[in-house]
Amino acid sequence: MKSVYKTKKLLKYSINRASNESKRRKVSKAKKKLRNTANNNLDYSERRSRSFKEPILMTVPSNFSLLKNREEVISFFHDVSKALKKRLYVRLDLRDITNLEPEALLYLLSWMDSLSLKGYSKYISGNTPKNSALKSLLACSGFYQYVHTAESLGNNEKILKIKSGTNVQNKVAKSVKDFAQKYLGEFKDKKRSCLYPTILECMANSFNHAYKKTERRKWWLMAVMDDVEDCVHFTFLDNGRGIPRTVARRLELSEIKISDSELILSALKGEYRTRTKQNWRGKGLPKIYSYLTNGDISNLVIISDKGHYESNSGMVSQTKTNFSGTLLSWNYTRS
Amino acid sequence: MKTITIATDFSTTPGARYYTDGDDSGQEFREKFLEPEFKSASGEPILIDLDGAEGYATSFLEEAFGGLARIFGKNACTRLHFKSDEEPNLIEEIQGYIADVEKE
Numbered sequence: 001m002k003s004v005y006k007t008k009k010l011l012k013y014s015i016n017r018a019s020n021e022s023k024r025r026k027v028s029k030a031k032k033k034l035r036n037t038a039n040n041n042l043d044y045s046e047r048r049s050r051s052f053k054e055p056i057l058m059t060v061p062s063n064f065s066l067l068k069n070r071e072e073v074i075s076f077f078h079d080v081s082k083a084l085k086k087r088l089y090v091r092l093d094l095r096d097i098t099n100l101e102p103e104a105l106l107y108l109l110s111w112m113d114s115l116s117l118k119g120y121s122k123y124i125s126g127n128t129p130k131n132s133a134l135k136s137l138l139a140c141s142g143f144y145q146y147v148h149t150a151e152s153l154g155n156n157e158k159i160l161k162i163k164s165g166t167n168v169q170n171k172v173a174k175s176v177k178d179f180a181q182k183y184l185g186e187f188k189d190k191k192r193s194c195l196y197p198t199i200l201e202c203m204a205n206s207f208n209h210a211y212k213k214t215e216r217r218k219w220w221l222m223a224v225m226d227d228v229e230d231c232v233h234f235t236f237l238d239n240g241r242g243i244p245r246t247v248a249r250r251l252e253l254s255e256i257k258i259s260d261s262e263l264i265l266s267a268l269k270g271e272y273r274t275r276t277k278q279n280w281r282g283k284g285l286p287k288i289y290s291y292l293t294n295g296d297i298s299n300l301v302i303i304s305d306k307g308h309y310e311s312n313s314g315m316v317s318q319t320k321t322n323f324s325g326t327l328l329s330w331n332y333t334r335s
Numbered sequence: 336m337k338t339i340t341i342a343t344d345f346s347t348t349p350g351a352r353y354y355t356d357g358d359d360s361g362q363e364f365r366e367k368f369l370e371p372e373f374k375s376a377s378g379e380p381i382l383i384d385l386d387g388a389e390g391y392a393t394s395f396l397e398e399a400f401g402g403l404a405r406i407f408g409k410n411a412c413t414r415l416h417f418k419s420d421e422e423p424n425l426i427e428e429i430q431g432y433i434a435d436v437e438k439e
Contacts, residue, residue: 167355167356167357168350168357169358170350170357170359171348171358173348193390194390197392200390200392200395201393201394203351204351204356208352208356208394280401280432280435281394283393283397287392287393
């Protein structure tokens with residue numbers, strides 16, 4: 001409530017204040033009238049575009065692959081995230097990409113999903129590759145089911161469309177196994193039917209270990225038949241806490257410096273165990289590793305936090321940038 | 336001897352560990368099929384037939400059989416016998432989970 005000044009000096013102040021306020025309101029009213037008159041002469045789309053900010057075009061790395069171009073792709077996503085945090089509109093430019101791998105697609109989806117939870121989804125848009133084969137791959141992968149787009153879905157029998165879920169879905173695991181069996185033939189040797197358990201282990205690990213109970217737990221999965229290598233290539237990804245972080249927290253390793261890649265390898269070998277502090281758990285990764293050492297699966301790659309493991313070379317390496325989540329990729333071959 | 340065939344009596348697509356993980360969990364299998372048998376105190380041997388299912392996650396097997404050992408004790412689990420012509424190594428795996436319970 002404004003004070004009522006009774007002394008001569010303060011009375012003059014009060015009169016001046018009222019006069020200035022009156023002038024300010026007249027100017028504001030005039031501006032508003034001018035703006036509305038201008039807008040009234042425009043149609044809806046023109047009026048809307050006035051409030052629409054032009055998006056920044058950010059070029060996706062031409063080799064859009066986490067396995068073959070990890071640092072550049074992860075850095076790209078970090079750069080886009082920085083722009084989004086400034087509330088800038090960003091358009092992902094995929095027109096000139098020369099390679100598109102399933103794991104990069106899944107990471108793009110998981111990254112967009114995590115941003116949508118924070119309210120950034122309206123700031124992201126994108127286009128499609130000029131390369132017709134890559135454009136077809138994008139359409140047939142099922143990517144468009146997860147984004148707002150006018151592009152139509154494609155179909156390719158040799159691509160299992162992207163699956164996602166928030167818990168362990170045994171029926172989905174079976175459908176993935178059936179897809180592989182369709183191209184690799186019936187598994188007469190039951191020992192090689194580790195397809196189904198491997199998918200289940202990935203889902204269970206993601207559900208139980210990658211996220212806190214209060215977080216939305218989501219994973220993505222894709223499979224592609226590779227005619228060149230005569231195998232089915234699987235990719236599984238989640239964007240929770242990576243393997244190194246959960247293992248380190250479980251064992252309270254904050255004061256001991258062990259690299260993320262060493263933690264991944266140790267988790268595979270069952271040397272460090274589960275986040276849940278229950279010793280009978282955490283057998284999923286060692287089981288997957290046993291499938292690898294038995295030759296049931298091949299080309300196992302795990303990228304998590306700053307760790308990177310590749311079974312072919314036996315290489316473990318540290319990345320410069322942090323990979324948010326856990327990526328597993330492996331092959332099933334016919335022979 | 337009572338026989339429980341997981342694929343026909345329970346599910347051809349066994350899931351993960353707990354009810355909260357998803358469908359056809361090891362916890363569900365243990366509570367619906369194994370625990371009633373153990374609670375009945377008949378002492379009758381039980382044959383678990385593992386054939387016919389798509390496969391088994393480690394968490395399913397551990398919760399079903401390791402969990403049983405945690406509840407009733409390792410000695411009680413000597414009533415269990417296993418058949419797995421398709422994946423013989425599963426039997427050793429399950430016996431390992433039961434044996435590990437005693438060490439905890």
